[in-house]
Amino acid sequence: MKQRAIITGAADTAVGELPGSTCMGLHAEAASLALADAGLKPSDIDGVLCAYSFTEPHLMLASVFCEYFGIQPAYSAAIHAGGATGCVMAMQAAALVKSGICRHVLVVAGDNRLSGLSRDRAVAALAEVGHPQFERPFGVTIPALYGLVAQAYMHEYGATPEHLAAMAVASRTHATRNPKAQMRKPMTVADVLASRFISEPLRLLDCCLISDGGAAIVVSAADAARDTAKRAIAVLGTGQKNTHEHLVAAPSLTEFGCRDSAAQAFGRAGVTPADIDVAEIYDSFTITLLVELESIGFFQKGEAGPAALAGALDLGGSLPCNTHGGLMSYAHSGAAGGLFHVVEAVRQLRGEAEARQVRDAELAFVHGDGGILSAHCSLVLGRQ
Amino acid sequence: MTDKPWPVPNADTASFWEGCAQGELRLQRCLSCGAAQFPPRALCARCHAPSPAWEKASGRGRIVSHTRVHRPPSPAFKAEVPYVVALVALEEGPRIMVNLRGTAADDPQIDDAVCIGFDPPAGPNGIALPHAVAAEAP
Numbered sequence: 255m256k257q258r259a260i261i262t263g264a265a266d267t268a269v270g271e272l273p274g275s276t277c278m279g280l281h282a283e284a285a286s287l288a289l290a291d292a293g294l295k296p297s298d299i300d301g302v303l304c305a306y307s308f309t310e311p312h313l314m315l316a317s318v319f320c321e322y323f324g325i326q327p328a329y330s331a332a333i334h335a336g337g338a339t340g341c342v343m344a345m346q347a348a349a350l351v352k353s354g355i356c357r358h359v360l361v362v363a364g365d366n367r368l369s370g371l372s373r374d375r376a377v378a379a380l381a382e383v384g385h386p387q388f389e390r391p392f393g394v395t396i397p398a399l400y401g402l403v404a405q406a407y408m409h410e411y412g413a414t415p416e417h418l419a420a421m422a423v424a425s426r427t428h429a430t431r432n433p434k435a436q437m438r439k440p441m442t443v444a445d446v447l448a449s450r451f452i453s454e455p456l457r458l459l460d461c462c463l464i465s466d467g468g469a470a471i472v473v474s475a476a477d478a479a480r481d482t483a484k485r486a487i488a489v490l491g492t493g494q495k496n497t498h499e500h501l502v503a504a505p506s507l508t509e510f511g512c513r514d515s516a517a518q519a520f521g522r523a524g525v526t527p528a529d530i531d532v533a534e535i536y537d538s539f540t541i542t543l544l545v546e547l548e549s550i551g552f553f554q555k556g557e558a559g560p561a562a563l564a565g566a567l568d569l570g571g572s573l574p575c576n577t578h579g580g581l582m583s584y585a586h587s588g589a590a591g592g593l594f595h596v597v598e599a600v601r602q603l604r605g606e607a608e609a610r611q612v613r614d615a616e617l618a619f620v621h622g623d624g625g626i627l628s629a630h631c632s633l634v635l636g637r638q
Numbered sequence: 639m640t641d642k643p644w645p646v647p648n649a650d651t652a653s654f655w656e657g658c659a660q661g662e663l664r665l666q667r668c669l670s671c672g673a674a675q676f677p678p679r680a681l682c683a684r685c686h687a688p689s690p691a692w693e694k695a696s697g698r699g700r701i702v703s704h705t706r707v708h709r710p711p712s713p714a715f716k717a718e719v720p721y722v723v724a725l726v727a728l729e730e731g732p733r734i735m736v737n738l739r740g741t742a743a744d745d746p747q748i749d750d751a752v753c754i755g756f757d758p759p760a761g762p763n764g765i766a767l768p769h770a771v772a773a774e775a776p
Contacts, residue, residue, distance in 0.1 A: 374712070381711035385735075387645035388677045391767055392723050392737050393707055393715040401705030402725055409703075409748045451720075454706040502725065502735045503677060507703055 259348035262482040263292025263472030264600035269585035270436040272466040277310035280364030280468030288470035293483030301356030305589030309370035336624025340592025341631035347473035363589035364468025401453035404541035406507035417559020419446035421540035424567035429579025465585035469593035486638035493518025515630035523634035534595035644761035666690035676732035
């Protein structure tokens with residue numbers, strides 16, 4: 255009989271600037287918290303998925319983690335898909351338990367990217383996503399590459415700087431209700447528009463944070479999930495689409511793989527965007543979130559910005575989105591950044607989100623994108 | 639001082655950079671399906687036939703997007719800030735990334751017609767980076 259994949263544990267460490275933290279220490283802390291959340295012991299884990307690290311880069315990060323944590327699972331692998339990694343790991347973990355290869359898969363990521371790396375080094379390391387011969391020599395950064403997307407998208411669909419700013423403001427509004435968030439000071443559209451340009455049209459407050467932090471989930475086979483501690487959250491549908499890595503080779507500057515990735519996940523779950531109660535969508539920049547909201551089908555082209563200005567992404571709106579505060583106000587620490595979205599979706603579906611709880615949230619959508627809207631992975635999660 | 643990330647030509651790209659050093663923009667064209675492509679590869683990314691041929695491109699194209707960079711990737715670019723990075727769709731179809739120079743960088747607009755030129759050769763491999771300037775009025 256085909257197994258269903260259940261998220262039985264979800265947790266993250268403190269986030270922000272964590273002096274004295276290490277990459278592996280954050281991994282271990284997040285893993286311990288997720289195991290405790292699930293009510294499982296380290297020895298119950300028979301599969302481990304890790305991502306990548308800037309501060310402790312290694313060819314075999316999953317093996318490095320297992321050695322550090324003190325477990326010897328039957329299966330382990332490290333996955334590199336940029337910002338999509340959190341969702342890709344969750345999708346892969348679901349496939350491992352559904353196929354019967356594993357019973358409990360630990361998915362863990364973390365990095366001390368803020369305290370362990372200077373801001374200059376972090377910016378330089380991230381710029382390596384650009385093509386070494388045909389992009390980086392022209393002085394691009396990740397904000398510059400997303401700035402190119404923003405300019406093209408605004409030209410094509412009429413999005414404005416205010417529409418972009420509305421994405422950042424919506425995230426900040428959620429973050430003011432989350433005591434763990436790195437940035438909690440209330441913020442307005444005018445504040446975003448008054449911040450300095452990083453790469454036009456993107457300003458400082460259109461960009462995600464650089465943070466220390468770690469996150470982990472446990473994905474279990476349904477029959478192995480019976481004895482775990484919390485309300486079971488089912489992985490109802492997953493999808494991916496990969497169209498390019500480098501922006502210079504992207505098939506389009508205004509149409510991206512998030513549409514197909516999400517359609518696949520919705521199709522497998524047997525639901526539509528209108529059924530979703532809460533969304534946690536990768537938001538490395540305001541333009542990232544705006545493009546994804548419109549491409550995935552939550553809003554028509556040109557309508558996400560006006561809707562966000564009217565409160566659609568807030569609690570009580572048509573699509574509460576990035577309720578933890580997202581990458582722009584909660585935290586962004588590498589591959590853990592995308593995993594924070596998954597952890598928040600689980601908390602919302604369990605009803606554990608306290609002041610930021612979406613009432614009666616039964617169905618959540620999570621999306622990650624890596625590169626320059628290059629690699630996409632979507633998840634539909636629901637109360638079991 | 640940290641140096642710029644100069645291209646290091648390889649078997650896929652050497653002909654492109656040789657062309658740039660001679661003031662010539664080169665693209666690959668598939669001998670099987672006829673598709674022009676960039677970046678260069680060992681095969682055609684459309685029909686997967688091997689060994690696409692090199693040809694001289696027109697050097698004419700239009701801006702499909704642009705961004706003025708205020709925060710550079712490294713100190714090596716600091717002296718040039720703010721500078722404009724653009725994606726240019728060439729007449730042959732493929733898109734390339736360049737910096738805009740001269741009046742093209744003043745107030746760039748999507749769909750502006752531009753021509754590809756070349757910086758003086760520089761860096762350890764004598765690389766002449768392509769750039770774009772405003773196209774002459776016809």
